[in-house]
Amino acid sequence: MSRTDAVQPRHPARAAAFLALGCVGFIASAPSLAADTAPDAEEQARATIVVTGTRDDDSNAKTVAPLLNTPRSVVVVDKQIIKDTGSATLVDALRTVPGITFGAAEGGNPIGDRPFIRGFDSQGSTFVDNIRDTSAQSREVFAIEQIQIVRGSDSTLGGRGSAGGSINIVSKFPRDRTFAEATASYGTADYKRLTGDINYKLTDMVSVRIAGVWHDQNVAGRDALFQDRWGIAPSIKIGGKGPTTLTLGYYHLTSHELPDSGFPYQRTTANAPLGFSYSEPAIGQFTTISGATVSIPRNAFYGVKSRDFRDTTTDQITIRAEHDFGTIKLRNTSRFSNSDQAYIYTQPDDSQGNVYGTNAANAATAGGYVWRRANTRYGYVSTLTNQTDLIGTFDTGSIKHSFSAGLELSWEKARRGIFVTRGYVNPANGNEILSTGALISPRCTAAALVRYYCTTLGNPNPNDPWVNYASDTSTATAPVSRNLAIAETQNDASTVSAYAFDSITITPALILNLGARVDRFKSTTTPGQPIAATSTFSFDRTDTLFNWQAGLVFKPTANTSVYASYATSATPPNSLLGEGLEGNALPTTSGQVSVDILDALKVEQTRSLEVGAKADLFGNRLSLSVAAFRTDTDNARVVGADGNPQFIGKRRVNGIEFGFNGQIRPGWTVFGGYTYLDATILDAGNTIFVVPAVVVGGVTVTPARNIIQPSVNTGRRFPQTAEHSATLWTDVAVTKKLSVGGGAFYTGRVFGTYADNRAVTGVGAAAVVNPATRIIARTIPGYWRFDARAGYKFSDKLEVSVNVQNLTDKTYFISANSAHYATVAPGRSAFATLSVKY
Template sequence: MAFISSRKHGQQPWRPGSAMASALMLALPAGAVCAADTVLPTVKVEAAPVVPAYKTETLSSQKYTAPLLDTPKTIAVIPSEVIEQSGAVSLAEALRATPGITMGSGEGGNPIGDNIYIRGFMSQSDTFVDGVRDSGSQSREVFNLEQVEVSKGPGSAYGGRGSAGGSVNLVSKAPKLEEFTRGSLGVGTDDYRRGTLDINRTLGDTTAFRLNAMAYAADVAGRDAVNYSRWGIAPSVGFGLGTDTSLVLSYYHMQSDDLPDSGIPFNNPFSSGSNVSRNGDGQPVSVDRNTFYGLVNRDFHKTEADIATIDAKHTFGNGMTLRNVMRYGKTTNDYVWTQPDDSKGNVVLYGNVWRRTNSRITETETATNQTSLDGKIELAGIQHSYVLGLELSREETNRGSYVFSPGTNNLLTGNTTCASAGAATGYNCTTLNNPNPNDPWVYTRSLSPARTSVVTTTQSLYGFDTAQLNERWSINGGLRLDDYTSKLHTPAYVSGSTATAAVSARTHSQFWNYQAGVVYKPVAQGSVYASYGTASTPPGNDGGDGLDGLTTAVQNLDPQESRNIELGIKWELFDRALQLAGAVFDTDMKNARVTAADGTTQNVGRKRVKGYELSASGNIGRDWQVFAGYTHLNARVVDNGFLNVGTTAAPVYVASPYNGNFFPTTPEDSLSLWSTYTVLPGLTVGGGATYVSKVYANVNNTKWVPSYWRYDAMASYTLNKHVSLQLNIQNLTDKVYYNAVSSPHYANIAPGRSATLTANFMY
């Protein structure tokens, strides 16, 4: 989009001819104007209404039974206008628009992909597409998104199993009873190329077809070896649109082929011994931003996503609506990726880096059916807006990895010690300051015989209601029961001369979750609320594709239970064009899984986050738009269990020395701002600022990345009613900072300054 416009009313074009005619009429003598034989043209004066560009009064999910203004919960709605104006091309970039969200890095059991942390808690498995859980690790696109809804705080009453931090719901573009063709073509620095297409056609009075498509390729500024390439297509057709009975069929396909980034290692591997004095201060090592430790002819990252949905809806004569959503989804995540591992002491002792090989090939299939009934009813003089629903789902993840011959350790020593680097080590060791990504690493790659399968089934019943007691007071409540079963199986296998026995694990639990809130409206455009919500995180919450996996050690544990108390206010100003919101909250997980005094994993830990959040979204006058937020988080590990200070054979457990430490991957303060201003008809300028305070990479709080400010800028110009140009400059000051931190071994370094020029068209 070249400039901000209302979704309901387009900005009226400036007509110089009409303005001149009006001026001439005022200048003429009265007699000339009123002459009997004189017929003057009719002049129609129209004024564009002052309406918000960044405002969505209703949320996409039926489970929210009140408008956003009167929903007692912190929910950030990122509209497509902000996504397009800011130049975001991925979900991770779009989420930068709201504070309190950080991205984690891939490491060990954590895959490469959208590793989302909300208010300090991992929400990797809490991503939904149109209200349906989107399982499987992947890197998501934005070309088919209408908006992104970020619900903060425990929300298992809405989505079932999940983290205490919140969830992300992606709202897809759907067919409309309109005729339009929209698209964009963009080029930029670092070989940036991107094209999108959005076509909507009516096929009758109640039928429409829509097609969205995207192709994208680019290098990464300041990271010469890293590159991205992907394409996607999303057709949909709607029948009975605008009638009591409708059916929407949609399909989404996206695939990518990237060279993944390996990040920068930390410089703090020792906690005791004679080498402690050599340690750094816990930050990543100081090397040039372009330093890349991966291998071009070994590393890759390929993903593929296919989602088919059938959405049927019927509204009865009394206003009650029955809806059924069926979905089948399949995702794959396939990669070999170099982690610059600092844990072996090579950085400090030798100035070298071991090129640790991480790999994964995962396929996740999901089948989900949601049936819901919603409407309005008056009982005992009280108006109720309600929804009742049943959800059935099955998720299956099959995960494996790769093995390499002759191996990925130092060939000179057969281990991970890298006293030297280069060809003699098999290029598995490289120098800290001058690694060569084009080293001729040539090995044989094959699938590992170790395979893991996880099948998760869920049956859920839920209900939500907003009771309007009077014009001032309303009560919002929700209740959900989940029956959750997850089964893990790793078949027996032989690797070389080593035989490994089969492993199986199973967990089953039923858990209730609820959301309750009271809303007071002192005026029609404002609300004050208090709410209480819960979340349940059972063993194997990630469905077999992340850090929160099912194992024999945790299979018999109860779900981790979290609760959130929140007090907030939402207010609309400037004829409801600008919405302001603020909330204070206290999230408490009392039975977190930690190591108990006997060395086993038990539900005896505790984590707590206290904080507040402020936001603004909408118009300040006709020409000035703003989308901004600030979050403060005091995220502390209250009880981290026990630590073994003895040996494996003779353990000695003491209370964790990390009690009271700050959550990893969690900034204490974060701010985001995006704002645009129409300086002349057709000419809009804008910019953004992001601030993130210091972030720790481990619960020890010994490894960390510093705070940073990042600035972006944009300008757009409308050539005519069909074509506009948009210039975006990302990371305007070319700031060196780290944008993903969750591994204690390395940190992801952010892109440098880049520029793109996009031609947007609409017919």
């Protein structure tokens, strides 16, 4: 069956939007890193915001202070950095920021951008122009003006979640002048990319802008993989520089790709060496339990081209109206967005012990195989949001206030299902499943290899002619189809929020920054049911969240500041609406209600304490910042001693961050920093071991019971969190026409999860849990990556540049799945870009 057969989803046209977001003053952008030779007045105004505190009227409704006067750690990735580094996606751009790592798709977590900030999953804390971008997506950069990363607990700013920080994408909207820019790129691995950005001032009152992209590439150093996408983002602004303006914007992105299944981990707890050990991805030279040595190349791809695919579509519509009364501005923003995606991708091995092997005497268990488990999903997320903001300044005597207050209303709906073989039912739960050998044990038998359910570790063939059968044992072929509607899961949510921020200048040297937010968040889950069910049921819950932040800034000089701040965040149950790995989810079966799980759920609370200093040097061309912080989650959801959820888990991150952004001297720009994170799970709760009932002659002699043991995760480092990370991007103008630059990026070891071999031994009342003799950490090693760039300007309007990414062709991994696989980074690639400006 080819990728274009019944598996392919059809994407109905949707509408959505994008708008203006901001971040409590951190969004006063840092100095432009490599400004155009003739920046427009609007760009020059942006560059002076840090000093003057002037508001950026186009993007930041919640900004109440310039960056220097904001008591928070904030990083701004300017559009020039995005361009110079050759970034094409949000993940590409975020890798330039230290302290951000990336998680893989796993469990209930769909494929999409999954950044971790200060050790916390921020997939659900991504915003576009001040509007939460709920759905799991792989975001493009063609319509992005800049990216703002706010670090530390910040539910006061954005609402639910944001324990470690949030990401705000500022979009391209019309400006008050005419300009145009187009780029064309071509490179290795058949890399092809076209972008355009045209802004036209029709009259003094009307400007229009349109940005677009077409992108097509294979993936360097990887077999079979490809990525195709196109997007367009038109917008119009009516009112010019007058007091009343109306902005309309539309955004569309369609993508089609073969997703990367990565490499399986080497070992499970069953075949690990005694004691504590790392289970890293199986690559290079590897010896199985039978003594066979397998050579595993970096280009090994364990997916199946005839089965695997990923299609996504995103549409957004934004309407923004605002009126400037002088010292006060009123803004109202509405957005409708819809994002859908469908995929089947291979998850290699699935911790079945196929890689190293479990028994050398049996060919099916002697190691050297990979199970091609198919993870599947289809679904959509629709969101309607309205925000009203009042922004302004006033004085109370000699004290000056810069404030922002607002009201937000939002409605969200997420619905999802999986691809199945119609009529093939898993006897364990009555659900339909795809025919991939999931019910065969051991996994990689001769029959499984013949059907390509498994493949060899060292020489997988992505062109294997996979065929879908009616079951694992049937010889009849069957189409791949979507769930019945009754088997789909739906999440609905509504939010009502009120917030206010105030930057209070007590004296020119002393500034108090305050913020508070109240959210009423109601969510409803309607779980998918087995196909034999005749009805569905729903769970709902309503939580009221209160969050606040306070910071004090002292300015020894006009261009330096030191600060201390405190901020909170709140993560209610079902915060991600099934669009991420939900650690605090609503129940998914009716049986869970009988143990009062629904009533036991609580809101997870996180708080951050931070001290730091900032300085703008060299005539405000270079910004430096340093911060030390502690983030605590004291009531994380874990398994309690009674086997039910309890909010007794404790996590702590102590860290230090250093950042720099701007020009060391004219023509020499730098961007980057260093982050140290001591992220420890202080209390992970418990693990349940089930002792089965003893039944003799139909009579229960000993009832089933649970044995509670401490979790293996207690005392260990956060998953998906590097202890050390550092980035540096620099660009130097060698002459007026020639510039050279490059980047160095370091990320330390990252852990996926931990596991041990504890198990129940004995039966009945004599049953016990044996002590752990093997503990593994599924992990990816740290790495250095180097990039290079050279550019030549023929004129102010014509430039050519060459980017080389992963200059040393380093083999490294960018994300660690908790149990099954790790995602490998592309190999060395190079591409040239021709840029034309008007």
